[in-house]
Amino acid sequence: MSETDNTAGFMSMKGGGYYSKATIGAKHVIDNATHLIIEALDRMGSLDEKSTFTMSDMGCADGGTSISMVGKVLKEIRKRAPSRPIQMVYTDLPKNDFSQVFQNVHGQTDVETYIDDLENIFVFSSATSFHKPIFPAGTLNLGFSATASHYISEKPGVISNHVHMVGAKGDERAAYEEQGRLDWEGMLINRANDLAPNGRLALFNFGIDENGYYLGSTGGKNMFDTFNQLWKALAEEDIITHEEYVNTNFPQSYRTVEQFTAPFNDQENPVFKAGLRMEHVETRVVECPFALDFKKHKNPARFAKEYIPTLRSWSEATFVSGLSPERSMADKQKIVDTFYNNYQKLVEDNPEGHGMDYVHCYLILKKNG
């Protein structure tokens, strides 16, 4: 498998704190749904035991978008278990900027942290993919993951007409849906193994809602179609080759609510057999904060300048990885700079309808026991 087929080989959000600074909408997604996690804690009953309580944020990026939620939830755990040691484990892929996670958590950035508000709390990290077991069996009490499970473990082929599976057709789309199913079930089985009896998982996943909406496609201009149009234009202008265009596909599968919930509705499914049960499911659309601001300030240049970094923070690794390995890093950087500048100009010239509304499926799962 080449490095670009294997997601763990190249995937990372932009580091140095860029990710969470540019991705305020992802923070809103988590903050607005923190109550779902606290309600799940309530259902766990007494937490006041001697053993260590383990919470994790899986696919944490730089930890900045979840830090308010994690602080609130850890304080709730502390209230329910005053003397129990708590470990908080941040996980992501090996190329993630873990240094930034620790700087954020340990108060070495301008991000507000919880670390000095709690005693008997131990913070760690792991670079094991969430497609594998992460914890010793039966030791994870509360697993959290936001906006990450759509990353599939490998690309199941190319998408010849588009950069994302949402624009793929026929067998090419079916291959991404099938990879999405396999990885979803595999990930859940691994988490069922990680979880302690009566443990909970809170998964806030990108997906396709009941209206057919998904990230950046909620009735206005379609963000993934725009990516595709602008990347294809670079191929038509011979700035990239046709092969590079075809090789550029997000290693992602967006699942429908039916696809997310299928393993819990079938007693023969290995996820169900592993003891995972669904306690809660809902979908929500969280409006693009930059498009919302634009409605107030009405300045297209400002909107375009503020909006493009949020797209770039998570999409750049995919466009870079689609380019030929023969190219120098400087050449690749120049191409992606041109690409995002073109997107910025497009928004500046005609801002109406642009925006990256977040569309999530929120799941709370319980491990039997």
Ligand SMILES: C[S@@+](CC[C@H](N)C(=O)[O-])C[C@H]1O[C@@H](n2cnc3c(N)ncnc32)[C@H](O)[C@@H]1O
């Ligand atoms: C869009 S970011 C979301 C970050 C953060 N959870 C949030 O909600 O803002 C997706 C994160 O998932 C990570 N990721 C992707 N595939 C992963 C895997 N197999 N195992 C662990 N993390 C993964 C990426 O590296 C990235 O940091």
